[in-house]
Amino acid sequence: MSELENNTPSYAIIGFGAIGQALAQAFARKGLGVAVATTRAPESFAAEARAIGPKVIATTLAEAVQADILFLAVRFEAHPAVAQALPTWQGKTIVDVTNAYGIPLEQLGGQPSAQVVARAFTGSSLVKGFNHVGAAILGQDPAVQGGRRVVFLASDKDEAAAQIGALAEQLGFSPVQLGGLSEGGRLVQAHGNSWGHLIFKDLVNFK
Numbered sequence: 001m002s003e004l005e006n007n008t009p010s011y012a013i014i015g016f017g018a019i020g021q022a023l024a025q026a027f028a029r030k031g032l033g034v035a036v037a038t039t040r041a042p043e044s045f046a047a048e049a050r051a052i053g054p055k056v057i058a059t060t061l062a063e064a065v066q067a068d069i070l071f072l073a074v075r076f077e078a079h080p081a082v083a084q085a086l087p088t089w090q091g092k093t094i095v096d097v098t099n100a101y102g103i104p105l106e107q108l109g110g111q112p113s114a115q116v117v118a119r120a121f122t123g124s125s126l127v128k129g130f131n132h133v134g135a136a137i138l139g140q141d142p143a144v145q146g147g148r149r150v151v152f153l154a155s156d157k158d159e160a161a162a163q164i165g166a167l168a169e170q171l172g173f174s175p176v177q178l179g180g181l182s183e184g185g186r187l188v189q190a191h192g193n194s195w196g197h198l199i200f201k202d203l204v205n206f207k
């Protein structure tokens with residue numbers, strides 16, 4: 001599936017619920033191809049995927065994880081099951097869209113949830129992002145009254161943060177880099193029963 005030969009990375013969205021479909025709409029709007037996978041056989045949601053766009057392709061999880069850049073759009077509790085799909089995620093970029101709202105802090109070892117996810121996807125470069133607004137907003141055209149909807153990105157890997165920043169721009173968003181996962185990234189992560197201060201802040205950049 002890799003398209004690295006043409007210098008174009010391949011994309012997949014793991015999870016095709018509310019947020020997975022919103023992300024698929026963003027890809028479809030710009031005519032970018034993306035694989036989508038769930039726990040179910042692709043035939044069961046292929047028509048739904050096609051209805052979003054002709055290049056939104058329902059596939060199996062085993063096939064989807066071959067992509068270079070993967071959006072993790074499953075419930076936080078499901079991330080270990082997805083991580084098991086490959087022995088190593090070396091060379092891949094995971095965009096963690098999960099919100100660990102309501103997960104007890106002790107269960108996370110007191111760490112930001114994105115660091116827990118990063119550890120599960122051994123070898124990957126993880127970027128937290130696209131998770132701060134609801135699916136109904138994320139699925140809308142990010143071109144808003146002459147500005148672009150902001151997405152917040154945080155990562156401990158500068159190269160991956162830049163890579164996803166460029167993709168966010170390509171999708172029509174205005175990326176704002178917050179720095180490392182446990183620094184600025186804390187602003188866009190849920191902690192127990194509270195939300196990071198930037199979550200739900202639907203901002204538009206007019207520059």
Ligand SMILES: NC(=O)c1ccc[n+]([C@@H]2O[C@H](COP(=O)([O-])OP(=O)(O)OC[C@H]3O[C@@H](n4cnc5c(N)ncnc54)[C@H](OP(=O)(O)O)[C@@H]3O)[C@@H](O)[C@H]2O)c1
Nearest residue numbers: 015016017018019038039074075076078081098099134135
């Ligand atoms: N909804 C929002 O507005 C929103 C906003 C920001 C962030 N988020 C975060 O985004 C994540 C997804 O939320 P959602 O509302 O989209 O949830 P959802 O509607 O329940 O969808 C979850 C999707 O994950 C799939 N899935 C579960 N386990 C899987 C596995 N092991 N392998 C592959 N796919 C698997 C499900 O597939 P099946 O259908 O086969 O079970 C389903 O398609 C959550 O972490 C949530 O906190 C949600």
